Structures are given as structure tokens and as C-alpha cells.
Amino acid sequence: MNRLKGKRALITGGTTGIGLETAREFLNEGARVAITSRNQASLEAARKELDSDVLTFISDAGDAAAQKLLADSVRQAFGALDVLFINAGFVDLRPLEQIDEAAFDRSLSVILKGPLFLIQALLPVFANPASIVLNGSINAHIGMPNTSIYGAGCPDLPRPHALRRTRVARHTRERGQRRANLDCAAQQCWIFRGATEVGSCLHQGAGSDGTIR
Numbered sequence: 001m002n003r004l005k006g007k008r009a010l011i012t013g014g015t016t017g018i019g020l021e022t023a024r025e026f027l028n029e030g031a032r033v034a035i036t037s038r039n040q041a042s043l044e045a046a047r048k049e050l051d052s053d054v055l056t057f058i059s060d061a062g063d064a065a066a067q068k069l070l071a072d073s074v075r076q077a078f079g080a081l082d083v084l085f086i087n088a089g090f091v092d093l094r095p096l097e098q099i100d101e102a103a104f105d106r107s108l109s110v111i112l113k114g115p116l117f118l119i120q121a122l123l124p125v126f127a128n129p130a131s132i133v134l135n136g137s138i139n140a141h142i143g144m145p146n147t148s149i150y151g152a153g154c155p156d157l158p159r160p161h162a163l164r165r166t167r168v169a170r171h172t173r174e175r176g177q178r179r180a181n182l183d184c185a186a187q188q189c190w191i192f193r194g195a196t197e198v199g200s201c202l203h204q205g206a207g208s209d210g211t212i213r
Contacts, residue, residue, distance in 0.1 A: 005030030008078040008127075010070075012036045012061055012118070013088030015046040018135060022085055027052050034074060036061070036088065061088035062109030064117040071121035080127040086115045087135040093146040107149040 009026050013019045014035025026033050027050060034055035037043045043056040055077055059070045074081055090110035092103050119132060137150075 001028065002030035007031040007082040008034075008080065009083035009085065010034045010036070010074055010081055010122075011085045011087055012059070014085075015039070015042040019085075019087040020046055020049070022087065023054060024050060026083075027054065031083070032078065034077060036070065061114040061118075062090065062106060064109075064113055067114060067118040068121045070118065071125055074122070075125045078125075081122060081125050081130060082127045083131045083133070084119070084122060084126075085133045085135065086118065088114070089135070089137075091147075091150050093150075095146055096148050099149060104149055111150070 004026055007030070009031045011019050011023050011026070011033065014023045015037040019035065023033050023035050023046070032053075034057060035043070035046060036057045036059040037046070038058065038060050040058055043058065047054055047056055057070055057073050060066045088110060090107050092107050094103065115134065
């Protein structure tokens with residue numbers, strides 16, 4: 001099918017799991033897709049499995065400076081971007097007494113810092129309109145053992161309304177032109193609505209029909 005025909009999408013952490021399957025579905029729906037990973041071997045494996053013209057970029061999701069480089073690469077490859085799916089994550093499970101500063105910094109860099117600076121770097125690249133999807137987690141709400149760092153970082157991702165106000169809507173007001181809708185998918189199912197809308201079954205933040213416009 002071609003419900004995403006002509007759309008240009010970037011999926012971070014797109015070589016395994018949710019990211020890989022999202023890339024597969026987007027490609028099946030006619031989108032042009034780019035995926036990222038820190039590991040060249042995993043990128044090559046994903047490219048071979050997808051068996052398509054998927055673009056691959058080496059990028060560390062927790063490195064703020066790398067986000068600007070990634071945005072530049074996306075601009076050169078696509079010209080503009082219709083969909084950003086922030087899927088890259090990092091889970092370091094350890095009891096509270098074993099957490100050190102390095103573990104804390106690495107986790108929060110991938111979960112919070114990297115996504116913020118990637119969105120910032122892509123602001124001039126986003127098409128008008130564009131969609132930003134954050135792959136969040138319900139972990140902060142379920143009290144899972146050994147997830148103190150992960151749980152502390154995740155609440156800020158599953159709050160698209162606050163992110164929309166601070167990141168996207170403010171940019172829209174200042175520039176008076178671009179519009180980007182930001183929502184969070186929390187480990188639930190994907191749905192598609194029409195040729196120009198990508199949606200998900202969201203636990204919060206979406207429209208009444210679950211679509212991202």
C-alpha cells in the first residue's frame with residue numbers, strides 16, 4: 001500500500017525491535033526512510049533485512065553535537081523531513097546502591113538530552129506540517145525494580161503537551177510559519193489514517209481518533 005507515499009521519515013534506533021518494524025511498515029506504505037544506530041554492523045544487517053533503499057546513518061543518540069550532524073545529513077539526503085520517530089533508548093538496570101554518575105549521565109543523555117537537541121537541530125528541516133513521535137514508556141508509572149534512572153528520565157518523554165509548548169509551539173509562534181505536531185506512543189500499536197497522516201494508539205496526547213496530523 002502507499003498511504004505514506006512521498007513522506008520522508010527518520011527513525012532513530014531503527015535497527016532492531018520497534019524501530020526496525022516501524023521502518024519496515026513505513027517502507028511498505030511508500031515512505032522514504034532513514035534509520036540510525038551507533039553500530040555500523042547493525043545498520044548493515046538492518047539494511048539487508050529490509051531489502052530496500054533505506055538510508056542509514058551512524059549516530060550516537062546521547063551525543064548532543066551528533067544531533068546537528070545527523071540533521072545536516074537528513075537535509076542533504078531528503079531536503080526536508082515529514083516524520084521524526086525518536087525511538088533510540090538506553091536501559092541500564094541496576095539497584096539504587098549500584099548507580100554511579102556515568103550510568104546516570106549516559107541514560108539521561110539518550111532518554112532526554114539527545115531527543116531535545118535532535119528536535120532542535122531538525123527545526124529548519126521539518127516540512128510544514130510535520131509529525132514528531134516519541135517512543136515513550138509506562139515504566140515510570142509501574143514501579144519496576146532496578147529502573148530508578150530509566151524511570152526518572154521517562155516521564156518527560158510521555159508528556160507531549162509540555163514538549164509541544166516548549167519546543168514546537170514556541171518555534172511556531174516565533175517563526176509564524178511552521179507547524180509540527182508532537183505525540184508520544186507508549187509501547188502500543190500503530191495505526192494509519194489516510195495518505196498524509198501517521199498515527200498511533202497513544203496513551204495520551206493524540207487527537208480523539210489517535211491520529212498525528
